[in-house]
Amino acid sequence: MKAEVVTLVLHLMFVAVIFQFTPLITRRGIFFSATVDPDFPRSADGRRVLRSYRWQAALWAVLAIGVQLVLPPRHPLTAMLLPMLLMIIGSAFSYWLKFREVHTHYGQRRPEIRQAELSVPPAGERFNAWLWVPPFAALALTAAYLQLHWSQLPERFPVHWGADGQPNRWSSREPLTVFAPVLIGAAMNLFMLGLAWLFSQLSRNTIMRRVTVRLLEVLLYPLTLTFIIVALLPFGLVVPVWLIPAIMLTCVAGLIFWSYRQIVAPALADAVPDPQSDSYWKAGMFYYNPNDPAIFVAKRVGIGYTVNFANKMCWLVLAGILLLGLLPAALGILAGRK
Amino acid sequence: MTDALTLRIDLDSSIPAGRQIVDGLRILLVSGKLSLGSELPSVRRMALDLGVHFNTVADAYRTLADEGWLHLHHGRAARVVCRDVPNPTMDQMDEFGHRLRALVAEMLAKGIPAAKLQDDMRVAAEELES
Numbered sequence: 001m002k003a004e005v006v007t008l009v010l011h012l013m014f015v016a017v018i019f020q021f022t023p024l025i026t027r028r029g030i031f032f033s034a035t036v037d038p039d040f041p042r043s044a045d046g047r048r049v050l051r052s053y054r055w056q057a058a059l060w061a062v063l064a065i066g067v068q069l070v071l072p073p074r075h076p077l078t079a080m081l082l083p084m085l086l087m088i089i090g091s092a093f094s095y096w097l098k099f100r101e102v103h104t105h106y107g108q109r110r111p112e113i114r115q116a117e118l119s120v121p122p123a124g125e126r127f128n129a130w131l132w133v134p135p136f137a138a139l140a141l142t143a144a145y146l147q148l149h150w151s152q153l154p155e156r157f158p159v160h161w162g163a164d165g166q167p168n169r170w171s172s173r174e175p176l177t178v179f180a181p182v183l184i185g186a187a188m189n190l191f192m193l194g195l196a197w198l199f200s201q202l203s204r205n206t207i208m209r210r211v212t213v214r215l216l217e218v219l220l221y222p223l224t225l226t227f228i229i230v231a232l233l234p235f236g237l238v239v240p241v242w243l244i245p246a247i248m249l250t251c252v253a254g255l256i257f258w259s260y261r262q263i264v265a266p267a268l269a270d271a272v273p274d275p276q277s278d279s280y281w282k283a284g285m286f287y288y289n290p291n292d293p294a295i296f297v298a299k300r301v302g303i304g305y306t307v308n309f310a311n312k313m314c315w316l317v318l319a320g321i322l323l324l325g326l327l328p329a330a331l332g333i334l335a336g337r338k
Numbered sequence: 339m340t341d342a343l344t345l346r347i348d349l350d351s352s353i354p355a356g357r358q359i360v361d362g363l364r365i366l367l368v369s370g371k372l373s374l375g376s377e378l379p380s381v382r383r384m385a386l387d388l389g390v391h392f393n394t395v396a397d398a399y400r401t402l403a404d405e406g407w408l409h410l411h412h413g414r415a416a417r418v419v420c421r422d423v424p425n426p427t428m429d430q431m432d433e434f435g436h437r438l439r440a441l442v443a444e445m446l447a448k449g450i451p452a453a454k455l456q457d458d459m460r461v462a463a464e465e466l467e468s
Binding site (some may be wrong): 053111112113114116117118159202203204205224291292293 | 382
């Protein structure tokens with residue numbers, strides 16, 4: 001079996017495991033995006049619903065892996081996208097079925113109590129600008145180092161490595177290719193900074209906002225370190241092939257664990273209430289509330305935010321996020337063509 | 339975080355959100371918890387946190403400004419200002435008396451004993467005056 005297919009199957013299995021645990025990453029009193037009694041998930045019915053969803057999600061995963069192995073399309077993008085889309089859409093469909101079941105048979109209604117902090121600015125709104133300075137400064141220092149030691153750079157150096165760890169694409173010594181990792185790193189940081197700022201400004205002051213903004217702030221550091229290592233590789237820096245994925249995976253896993261503990265901790269989750277009626281959650285996944293001025297609303301499952309699709313401004317904000325997200329990708333493509 | 343001054347409203351309540359905001363802020367102002375010179379969150383921030391329309395919060399701030407509690411200036415935060423306690427007119431006292439009788443009647447109709455009512459009113463007056 002080719003190494004590429006093994007890598008793709010591993011990707012699918014990784015996402016399949018995430019789908020198995022997704023319903024558990026939720027606040028107390030929410031189960032499959034429906035409002036329930038806090039003890040319901042541990043009840044016999046709750047366990048049965050979860051078990052049934054997990055079986056269905058596992059079947060979608062097996063089907064997706066089967067498609068990946070049996071029908072490998074010629075185009076690499078299709079080979080990557082088709083099985084993944086099949087699994088995501090299939091699992092989302094199963095999730096929607098469970099949302100309907102839980103909401104219809106075990107759903108509860110809680111008063112929509114909202115709370116505003118009267119201190120100015122509210123503690124949850126404070127934006128830790130100083131946390132964002134070191135990563136940008138480190139990238140700027142790396143750029144200065146590259147400029148100062150330009151003559152020591154080889155005429156040709158690897159810019160892409162295959163699954164086996166061997167370089168499979170090379171580039172010549174040109175400003176765009178040499179500075180590409182630093183520029184892409186800065187663009188990525190800018191993207192995350194933009195997201196954190198938007199969340200801090202356009203969402204309610206809840207535990208989810210504090211967790212999400214802190215997550216983005218901390219994630220910036222391993223990401224920046226990764227881009228700095230890649231930028232210095234042409235100097236002959238020897239880095240084990242597993243080092244960068246290991247740094248990222250360790251940090252991401254640690255941050256997800258920390259966020260999970262914060263979100264599901266009953267004392268914290270209940271500290272700032274943000275209940276919404278289940279009727280505002282279409283299919284348990286899409287928030288639509290014309291009476292709510294919030295653009296970003298904490299997701300009911302997982303960590304992070306979704307938009308309020310009833311607010312027309314959300315499309316403008318989504319377009320802005322997409323543009324910010326395309327910047328590092330565009331830089332990567334430009335550098336890759338050189 | 340838990341010590342921060344907060345305002346809570348119930349969006350399911352039969353009392354309109356704007357009225358709840360005015361009532362909640364007035365309690366904090368009368369009791370002195372929102373002290374002279376304090377700044378309130380912007381209309382946008384308050385509306386976002388409470389999940390109500392911006393105009394609802396703006397109207398609530400204007401009502402309290404008309405009562406003399408807040409100073410509003412375009413582009414700046416609403417600020418708590420010094421306010422002289424006005425002398426109530428006879429009409430105002432009659433209106434409050436009428437509203438109080440209606441409230442007491444409603445509470446008695448729901449079975450709340452008169453003694454409990456008296457105690458609650460005394461405690462509320464003492465808390466807000468202190």
